[in-house]
Amino acid sequence: MRLRADRPKVTDEEEKALEASVRELSLGQAEIPPPVDAYWQNLPIRINKRVDEATSGKAISLSWAARVAIPGVVAVLSFLIGLRYYAPDRPVTPASLVEATSALPAATVDSLVASSLTVADAGPDESITGWVVSVPHDMASDYLCEYQGTSMLLGDLSDTEVKHLLLALGSSPN
Amino acid sequence: METLTDLELVDEVRGGNRQAFTELMRRHQKKIYWAARRMLGTHADADDIVQETFLKAFMNLGEFRGDAGFFTWIYRIAINLSLNALRKRHLIDYLQESELARKVFPAREDPQKDLEMKELESLVVKAVATLPDKQRAVFVMRYYEELTYEEIAYVLKTSVGGLKANYFHALRKVQEFLKHATAG
Numbered sequence: 439m440r441l442r443a444d445r446p447k448v449t450d451e452e453e454k455a456l457e458a459s460v461r462e463l464s465l466g467q468a469e470i471p472p473p474v475d476a477y478w479q480n481l482p483i484r485i486n487k488r489v490d491e492a493t494s495g496k497a498i499s500l501s502w503a504a505r506v507a508i509p510g511v512v513a514v515l516s517f518l519i520g521l522r523y524y525a526p527d528r529p530v531t532p533a534s535l536v537e538a539t540s541a542l543p544a545a546t547v548d549s550l551v552a553s554s555l556t557v558a559d560a561g562p563d564e565s566i567t568g569w570v571v572s573v574p575h576d577m578a579s580d581y582l583c584e585y586q587g588t589s590m591l592l593g594d595l596s597d598t599e600v601k602h603l604l605l606a607l608g609s610s611p612n
Numbered sequence: 613m614e615t616l617t618d619l620e621l622v623d624e625v626r627g628g629n630r631q632a633f634t635e636l637m638r639r640h641q642k643k644i645y646w647a648a649r650r651m652l653g654t655h656a657d658a659d660d661i662v663q664e665t666f667l668k669a670f671m672n673l674g675e676f677r678g679d680a681g682f683f684t685w686i687y688r689i690a691i692n693l694s695l696n697a698l699r700k701r702h703l704i705d706y707l708q709e710s711e712l713a714r715k716v717f718p719a720r721e722d723p724q725k726d727l728e729m730k731e732l733e734s735l736v737v738k739a740v741a742t743l744p745d746k747q748r749a750v751f752v753m754r755y756y757e758e759l760t761y762e763e764i765a766y767v768l769k770t771s772v773g774g775l776k777a778n779y780f781h782a783l784r785k786v787q788e789f790l791k792h793a794t795a796g
Contacts, residue, residue, distance in 0.1 A: 447776075448776055448777060448780045452780070453776070453779065453780055453783070456780065456783045456784065456787065457755065457783055459787055460755070460783055460786050460787050460790065463787065463790040463791065463794065464735070464736045464790060467734065467735045467736055467790075469734065470649060470650075470734050470737060473645075473655060478641065478642065481637070481641055481645075481659075481662065481663075482634050482637040482638060482641065484663065485637060485662075485663050485666045485667060486630065486633075486634060488663060488667050489630075489633075489666075489667060489670050489671075492667060492670075492671060
């Protein structure tokens with residue numbers, strides 16, 4: 439096997455002889471038809487047009503960066519810095535349930551307790567009130583007797599609520 | 613403008629003188645065109661390559677340091693673009709040969725292809741078209757443009773050593789092709 443390095447080198451004379459032979463063989467052969475003169479005159483104009491398009495695209499992207507991208511980045515950074523340094527401090531501990539309930543108006547608390555009585559027997563999925571506020575019957579009756587009075591309750595509550603309330607108080611609706 | 617050298621014109625272009633760039637194009641467009649045409653065979657492809665070459669040259673003029681002449685620099689761009697176009701053409705030819713492509717894209721009349729085939733009627737063009745890409749590039753640069761091996765090595769970013777052998781093989785193949793064609 440002959441190695442690549444052993445390959446005989448081509449001399450200048452061999453190359454010239456072969457080249458001359460090719461030129462001779464190609465004599466009289468059809469040449470590639472050249473473009474018309476107008477083509478050469480228009481070619482620089484067309485290329486210049488493409489250069490203009492390419493460079494104006496660059497200019498647009500630069501102006502876009504100046505008008506949109508840079509102000510946008512500054513705005514986002516300002517917002518993030520503001521959020522980090524100027525946002526009001528959150529309370530260390532959140533308000534307890536007791537504090538939250540105390541802040542409610544009395545009528546709302548009464549309504550929640552009464553609703554709790556109404557839905558307690560119907561199951562936990564019947565009403566959001568039953569899920570959020572679930573007061574034992576005896577505690578509810580004590581609360582209502584102490585803070586409201588039966589006459590007021592009877593006037594404000596629905597028939598179902600009255601029925602459940604009286605059951606809780608140990609009386610019959612009739 | 614006509615009296616300025618290429619390097620002086622390049623300095624003018626860098627200073628924002630577009631007339632200088634037009635003068636550079638006028639000086640070199642024909643050589644670039646014919647190199648691309650001989651590499652690729654058709655006018656349409658050569659026209660694309662000339663436009664791309666000068667566009668690329670303008671956009672990358674900052675990279676031109678002047679160690680080689682301006683013409684050699686843009687010639688290198690043109691040859692590289694032509695070699696890339698040949699690669700794409702081979703890929704397209706290969707894909708079109710596949711069974712799947714024949715099913716998805718059934719054969720149809722292609723006027724552009726017909727035109728290309730007509731242009732390939734020149735025997736020498738046909739012969740050059742049979743050469744592998746690198747041999748084709750070396751053949752075009754040496755046979756038609758008569759570049760030195762040092763210049764060809766710069767354009768193809770390769771050593772001078774293998775180029776001589778490449779050219780010799782290319783000459784032999786073209787000679788064989790022409791002998792067969794003229795004998796038949």
